[in-house]
Amino acid sequence: MNAPQDALVRGEGITRAFHRRGGLFSRGTPMLALRGIDIAVNRGEAVGVVGESGCGKSTLGRVMLRLLPLTDGRVLFEGEDLATLPAARLRALRRRMQLVFQDPYGSLDPRRTVGAQIADGMVIHGLATGTEAADRVAALLRQVGLDPDHAKRLPHEFSGGQRQRIAVARALSTQPDFIVADEPVSALDVSIQAQVVNLLADLRAELGLALMFISHDLHVVRHLCDRVVVMYLGRVMEEGSAAEIFRAPAHPYTRALLAATPSLRHRGAAAAPLAGEVPSIARPPSGCVFRTRCAFAQPRCAEAVPTLEPLPGAGARRIACHRAAELP
Ligand SMILES: Nc1ncnc2c1ncn2[C@@H]1O[C@H](COP(=O)(O)OP(=O)(O)OP(=O)(O)O)[C@@H](O)[C@H]1O
DSSP states (O other), X not given: OOOGGGEEEEEEXXXXXXXXXXXXXXXXXXXXXXXXXXEEEETTOEEEEEOSTTSSHHHHHHHHTTSSOOSEEEEEETTEETTTSOHHHHHHHHTTEEEEOSOHHHHSOTTSOHHHHHHHHHHHTTSOOHHHHHHHHHHHHHHTTOOGGGGGSOGGGSOXXXXXXXXXXXXXXXXOSEEEEESTTTTSOHHHHHHHHHHHHHHHHHHTOEEEEEOSOHHHHHHHOSEEEEEXXXXXXXXXXXXXXXXXXXXXXXXXXXXXXXGGOOSSSOOOOOOSOOOOTTSOOSSSTTGGGOTTOOGGGGTSOOOOEEOTTSTTOEEOXXXXXXXX
16 A cells, blocks of 8 residues: 555545434434545545445445545545535535446436536536636537537436436546546446446546546456455455455455356355345444354454454455454
8 A cells, every 4th residue: 555645535444323213302323334444545546445235335435525524533635634624625625526426317407408517516616617618518528428519408318328428527527636436337237337437447547537436346346446445334354456356355255245256256265155144234243244244254253353454475455354364
């Protein structure tokens, strides 16, 4: 991992609680969707965040953009703590970080032209108005592979893949350095997914964007990302370069995730496919949260939470497993 000062965005000890509904006078029981996550995204780097549904990927993405406040920990953008910044400074940084959602139709206003919506960010951040904004909208549409004349159309006049391109153009309109893409292709037809993934890959290379790419799809993550963070029940289980993780997954959970994808099944590492349900995030197992589904669990795994430590002899790889040094 790069030195701390190199990270464009860094999360330290990120913890986020949600309160399940209680009675009239009670806030309910807090449920920790994220528990002490450390994560860094370097300039121009694509970091894939993977894990089963409900492990906290979307919450992490929103927290990194300060669209959701933290319960504990901090998020630094170029070293500045987003929680303690004066409002004007936070507004200035907002321009530099954007979110692309899973469902572009839900995030676009059906009654306004796509051109007007792409121009919104430029106007809000004082980057361009009038004809200058219109020219820039046309350039952005071209950049995402759409006809610039289509700026006058409404969202429903486009296909799902085109709408996601519009959402990408809108995200790019403020010239961000950091984009969180939350399952950006999972709502699209399989035949269209690759086109949008390739567009993101091209734009990232062209613009030097840092990308946090949240996805269930390990193939896409392998194709697009430099580094991978594997999450389970609000914690990071493994982190390392995409090439290394897909070549030799280390954590039993990562092995099981890859084993569940036939074309990524790794013959070298022992892996048992994932059995049973993910435990409730409101009542996670003691010690290692993965132990109840882990083929390598021992009684001591119930006792203490394993910390994310460098994997001996594996460069920048880190895993959170009491048995890291003795796994087959
Ligand atoms: N606004 C909220 N209020 C209460 N609980 C929430 C809220 N948002 C998320 N959660 C809970 O936090 C946990 C993590 O959710 P999150 O959406 O971050 O997971 P995810 O890994 O992105 O899942 P998916 O892949 O299904 O989108 C889940 O148990 C979810 O129910």
